[in-house]
Amino acid sequence: xxxxxxxxxxxxxxxxxxxxxxxASGRTFSNYAVGYFRQAPGKEREFVAAITLxxxxxNYAHSVLGRFTISRDNAKNTVYLQMNxxxxxxxxxxxxxxxxxxxxxxxxxxxxxxxxxxGTQVTVSS
Numbered sequence: 599x600x601x602x603x604x605x606x607x608x609x610x611x612x613x614x615x616x617x618x619x620x621x622a623s624g625r626t627f628s629n630y631a632v633g634y635f636r637q638a639p640g641k642e643r644e645f646v647a648a649i650t651l652x653x654x655x656x657n658y659a660h661s662v663l664g665r666f667t668i669s670r671d672n673a674k675n676t677v678y679l680q681m682n683x684x685x686x687x688x689x690x691x692x693x694x695x696x697x698x699x700x701x702x703x704x705x706x707x708x709x710x711x712x713x714x715x716x717g718t719q720v721t722v723s724s
Contacts, residue, residue, distance in 0.1 A: 600624040607719045608720070610723070617679065620634070630698055630699055632670070645659050648704045657703075686724045688722050
């Protein structure tokens, strides 16, 4: 089993920045990739970004490309999501998730991820 704990959410004005952290514990060596997803009220959970833990390959949703950066610190079993240039439409609950299967490409569907954190609220005011 893998446990994921997110932190770093909050309230920020448009154009501001936040950094989310996702700390993993348990059988972390079995994880292939860690991703961030978000879910706004009344909307489906959507992919934001993900990173492979062995070689640092990344994948981003088009809506956040150039504004968000995902990174990892394997020594700390932590994945970060640096969010710059935040917009009101970025408001959502952000979840991190771990995919334990090695794949040809980083998965972007929530159903591909096996373990989930509890979520952290990000609110961007206009």
